Amino acid sequence: MELRRLLPDDDRASFTCGDAQLDDFLRARAGQHQFKYRASVTYVLVDDGAIAAFVTVLPGTVRREDLGPSSGRLPPGTLPVLLLARMGVSTARQRTGLGERLVVKVLGLALDLARDVGCVGVVVDAKAAARGFNDRFDFLWIDHEPRSDGVAKGFLPTGTIAAASTV
Amino acid sequence: MVRVVGAVSRACARGSPGAGLARRADRDRGLRPEGFSRVFEELVREEEAQAPIIRRLSLKLVERAVDVLGELFEAAAAFSPPSLPVDEISQLLPATDEAIAPLLDAPSVAILRLELCTFVAFDLVRDPSVEELATWARLARGAAQAAAPYVARLAQVSRTGASSDLSADVVLTEQEFARVAELVENPPVPSARLRRMLGRGTA
Numbered sequence: 087m088e089l090r091r092l093l094p095d096d097d098r099a100s101f102t103c104g105d106a107q108l109d110d111f112l113r114a115r116a117g118q119h120q121f122k123y124r125a126s127v128t129y130v131l132v133d134d135g136a137i138a139a140f141v142t143v144l145p146g147t148v149r150r151e152d153l154g155p156s157s158g159r160l161p162p163g164t165l166p167v168l169l170l171a172r173m174g175v176s177t178a179r180q181r182t183g184l185g186e187r188l189v190v191k192v193l194g195l196a197l198d199l200a201r202d203v204g205c206v207g208v209v210v211d212a213k214a215a216a217r218g219f220n221d222r223f224d225f226l227w228i229d230h231e232p233r234s235d236g237v238a239k240g241f242l243p244t245g246t247i248a249a250a251s252t253v
Numbered sequence: 254m255v256r257v258v259g260a261v262s263r264a265c266a267r268g269s270p271g272a273g274l275a276r277r278a279d280r281d282r283g284l285r286p287e288g289f290s291r292v293f294e295e296l297v298r299e300e301e302a303q304a305p306i307i308r309r310l311s312l313k314l315v316e317r318a319v320d321v322l323g324e325l326f327e328a329a330a331a332f333s334p335p336s337l338p339v340d341e342i343s344q345l346l347p348a349t350d351e352a353i354a355p356l357l358d359a360p361s362v363a364i365l366r367l368e369l370c371t372f373v374a375f376d377l378v379r380d381p382s383v384e385e386l387a388t389w390a391r392l393a394r395g396a397a398q399a400a401a402p403y404v405a406r407l408a409q410v411s412r413t414g415a416s417s418d419l420s421a422d423v424v425l426t427e428q429e430f431a432r433v434a435e436l437v438e439n440p441p442v443p444s445a446r447l448r449r450m451l452g453r454g455t456a
Binding site: 115119125126142144145146147148149150151165167169171172186190193194206207209222223224226228229239241243244245246247248249250251 | 419422423425446447452
């Protein structure tokens with residue numbers, strides 16, 4: 087199975103992961119974001135010409151909602167991160183380790199980003215059903231209060247990724 | 254344009270269902286939110302230049318009030334026409350996240366914000382009396398209270414995975430930001446599982 091960047095000719099219309107929003111994103115938006123705007127990159131696992139799983143990443147920033155003077159030892163301004171924005175595994179391939187391969191790829195990208203331009207960690211928005219999956223990668227949940235939509239914001243510091251990668 | 258948009262806003266606020274706004278949002282989707290903001294700011298500047306000083310102060314107060322009241326009033330204007338009884342308002346509100354999501358993408362939110370700002374500003378500029386505005390605000394208050402549980406959900410939906418757009422800007426509260434900063438400064442020791450995954454070179 088090949089892990090590579092999405093190509094313009096990849097068959098995105100046939101992909102289905104059971105989440106209509108994710109399916110629509112891959113079909114209608116992922117290519118536009120990557121090929122037209124160059125705002126994000128989608129990596130795909132391709133098996134026999136078909137997309138079996140995908141993950142979309144983009145560089146982003148984390149900042150305080152109140153941009154006044156920082157208190158205590160907080161760093162000023164914003165912090166650069168890598169956003170794990172979307173991920174889906176086709177219904178036929180779920181629970182076969184494809185999601186893990188994609189996340190490992192993303193963590194490697196974060197290390198590259200940190201080395202080349204700066205990146206303090208990976209951020210993910212996880213629905214309740216996906217929290218257990220993200221727990222396997224040591225994501226830490228940073229929401230101060232539970233959100234009404236059940237989505238939790240996970241953060242994995244680059245320092246932790248680097249420590250895991252050098253052992 | 255102030256008069257046109259303001260008149261439309263007034264009609265919407267007084268009884269047209271929120272779906273009308275959503276349809277218009279669809280029609281105007283090609284325009285960027287930043288474009289709307291700029292247009293509104295330019296309109297306010299034009300009005301400021303021509304208005305007596307007391308009206309200029311009013312405009313500033315309105316801008317500030319709109320900022321403070323924010324999303325509650327937006328949602329009230331969009332989904333809860335204040336001239337309807339609360340139970341009818343509730344019937345108009347979408348019941349599921351999936352139903353809400355298409356109505357609240359970023360351009361729609363921007364349009365609704367513009368609608369409300371323009372509506373309020375237009376009324377004050379056109380008529381020095383604030384009675385009409387106060388009446389509208391009183392009506393909207395009840396609707397906003399009824400809509401409050403929905404507003405919380407709408408606010409979350411519009412900022413999270415429901416939108417097809419990707420946002421590179423992660424905004425955190427001070428406590429959340431402090432937590433991230435602490436983790437950056439003192440990254441936790443990786444678990445054995447993570448070490449195994451990253452050590453075996455599956456990437």
